[in-house]
Structures are given as C-alpha cells and as structure tokens.
Amino acid sequence: MANTYYEAINWNEIEDVIDKSTWEKLTEQFWLDTRIPLSNDLDDWRSLSEEEKQLVGYVFGGLTLLDTIQSESGMERLREDARTPHEEAVLNNIQFMESVHAKSYSSIFTTLNTKAEIDDIFEWTNSNEYLQKKAERINEIYKNGTPLQKKVASVFLETFLFYSGFYTPLYYLGNNKLANVAEIIKLIIRDESVHGTYIGYKFQLGFNALPEEEQEEMRNWMYDLLFELYENEERYTEQLYDELGWTEEVKTFLRYNANKALMNMGQDPLFPDGANDVNPIVMNGISTGTSNHDFFSQVGNGYLLGTVEAMNDNDYLIGLDN
Ligand code: MN3
Ligand code: MN3
Numbered sequence: 001m002a003n004t005y006y007e008a009i010n011w012n013e014i015e016d017v018i019d020k021s022t023w024e025k026l027t028e029q030f031w032l033d034t035r036i037p038l039s040n041d042l043d044d045w046r047s048l049s050e051e052e053k054q055l056v057g058y059v060f061g062g063l064t065l066l067d068t069i070q071s072e073s074g075m076e077r078l079r080e081d082a083r084t085p086h087e088e089a090v091l092n093n094i095q096f097m098e099s100v101h102a103k104s105y106s107s108i109f110t111t112l113n114t115k116a117e118i119d120d121i122f123e124w125t126n127s128n129e130y131l132q133k134k135a136e137r138i139n140e141i142y143k144n145g146t147p148l149q150k151k152v153a154s155v156f157l158e159t160f161l162f163y164s165g166f167y168t169p170l171y172y173l174g175n176n177k178l179a180n181v182a183e184i185i186k187l188i189i190r191d192e193s194v195h196g197t198y199i200g201y202k203f204q205l206g207f208n209a210l211p212e213e214e215q216e217e218m219r220n221w222m223y224d225l226l227f228e229l230y231e232n233e234e235r236y237t238e239q240l241y242d243e244l245g246w247t248e249e250v251k252t253f254l255r256y257n258a259n260k261a262l263m264n265m266g267q268d269p270l271f272p273d274g275a276n277d278v279n280p281i282v283m284n285g286i287s288t289g290t291s292n293h294d295f296f297s298q299v300g301n302g303y304l305l306g307t308v309e310a311m312n313d314n315d316y317l318i319g320l321d322n
Contacts, residue, residue: 019086033104061125071098081147130236159261174281200264
C-alpha cells in the first residue's frame with residue numbers, strides 16, 4: 001500500500017457484499033478433523049485389499065501436497081491482489097482452513113496406517129513425477145502470474161486437480177465404506193466449493209473489466225493451461241487407478257470437474273461430460289446428506305459451530321457427545 005496512514009477494517013462499510021456473505025458462510029461451516037471419529041472406519045479398512053489400501057494412502061498423500069501449497073503459498077499470493085480489506089479477511093480464513101485440510105489427512109494416516117506406511121506415503125508423494133509437476137506448475141503461476149492468472153491457478157487446483165484424489169473416498173462412501181474418512185473429505189469438498197466460487201467470482205470481476213482482446217488472450221491462456229494440467233492428470237490417474245480398473249471413470253469425473261472450474265470463472269465448459277456421465281456410486285457419495293449415519297446428524301453437513309446456544313465452560317470440555 002502506498003498510503004502513509006493505516007486503515008482499520010470497517011465491517012459496517014462493505015464494498016462488496018459477497019465478501020461479507022462468504023465470510024459468514026465459511027465461519028458457519030468451520031470444522032476440525034479432531035472431531036471426526038475416524039477409528040470407527042478401522043473394520044472397513046481391514047476389509048480392503050492391499051492394492052486398495054495403497055491407493056487410499058497415495059491419493060491422500062497427493063491431496064496433502066495440494067492443500068499444503070494452498071495454505072503455504074496460494075492464499076498468500078492471492079492476498080496481494082485483494083480488492084477490499086474484507087477480501088483479505090476472507091482469504092485469511094481460507095488460508096487457515098487449508099491448513100486444517102492438510103492436517104486432516106495426517107489424522108487419517110495416523111488412524112489407518114503404520115509408521116512405515118506413512119513414511120512410504122510421504123516419500124511417494126514428495127517424489128511422484130505427476131504430483132510434483134502439478135505442484136510446480138501451480139506454484140510457478142502463484143509466484144510469477146498476473147492477479148487474474150493466480151486466481152485461475154487457484155480455481156483449477158481446487159475445483160479440478162483435487163478430484164483425482166477425492167474420487168477414492170467418494171467411491172467408498174457410495175459403497176458404504178470408510179464413512180468417517182469420507183466425512184472429512186466431504187467437509188473439505190464443501191469448503192472447496194465455497195473457495196472455488198468465491199475466487200472464481202473475484203476472477204470474473206477483473207476479467208469482465210478487460211477489453212475484448214485481453215479477454216480473448218486470457219481465455220486462450222486458461223484453456224491451454226487446463227489442457228496441460230488435464231494431460232498430466234490423465235497420466236497420474238493411470239498410475240493410480242489402472243491396477244484396480246477405475247481409470248476411465250476417474251477421467252470422466254476429472255472432465256466433469258474441469259468444466260465446473262471453468263464455470264466458476266464464468267467460462268464455457270471444455271468437455272462434453274456432465275453429472276450423468278459420472279459413476280452414480282460416486283455422485284451418490286457426493287450427495288449423501290445427513291441421513292444413514294447417526295454421526296452425520298451431529299457433524300457432517302449439518303455441522304454448525306456456535307449457532308444459537310450461549311457458550312459456557314462446558315463447551316470447552318466436551319466435544320461431540322454434548
Ligand atoms: Mn483445501
Ligand atoms: Mn481451498
């Protein structure tokens with residue numbers, strides 16, 4: 001800021017009402033991994049084959065890497081271009097939740113995996129060619145991109161690149177397995193859906209103000225990037241899923257989510273795939289509401305923190321069985 005004075009943030013003077021409504025939505029849906037009883041999934045876990053267990057470990061390793069990028073550099077870079085002080089506050093909230101996301105995979109590992117397996121997962125993640133490539137590509141844009149390019153990178157990461165990993169827990173959820181692990185993933189997806197919509201909206205504000213030729217240039221850049229990332233994602237998907245025979249249906253799911261990323265930014269879809277093309281078991285996993293699991297009525301999509309009741313000392317002592 002070039003100002004020689006400091007400006008206090010005034011929440012009673014909102015420049016963009018979307019900042020305020022997003023802040024309210026995000027704080028209302030706040031959650032922590034430590035409240036999900038992951039150990040209830042151990043019986044399901046033991047019923048999986050070795051290949052399946054390894055797949056679960058690796059996809060969560062990959063997701064950990066992406067959430068680490070978002071929490072360590074993504075939000076910081078986006079904050080540099082914030083249009084309003086309230087946008088900065090929203091990005092602060094998002095940044096913290098990205099750390100919660102990244103940490104929650106470790107909670108899953110520590111519940112399901114041995115120390116040696118966890119070491120293997122992180123070693124695999126930190127040396128996997130395709131994961132490293134997407135991390136590198138996105139980070140490079142965060143570092144050197146224009147304000148609009150950075151937003152594109154963020155929306156592609158969150159609304160598209162995560163889904164090769166999300167497929168696995170959603171598939172198990174649709175098959176009534178690993179419900180608590182999937183619950184964490186659904187809470188993450190619920191956050192990402194707000195993040196993608198919000199950052200996509202901020203992208204559109206800047207994009208719509210560009211002259212026609214620059215919009216065209218931007219659009220070409222986005223579609224090229226998406227295609228480059230998609231090709232890398234195809235290789236990653238083959239590597240993860242060929243052995244179980246799920247590759248083609250995962251790719252359909254990726255194309256479906258790539259379209260959603262474009263739509264978040266007000267752009268036309270690139271691929272012909274729609275919701276009806278995705279494996280219904282996975283769509284079923286995504287849409288599972290608050291039924292069929294007692295636990296969901298307490299957290300899950302109905303999880304609200306600090307709604308109507310006044311706080312008392314007990315709130316800090318008792319968790320879920322409150
Ligand atoms: Mn995240
Ligand atoms: Mn996010």
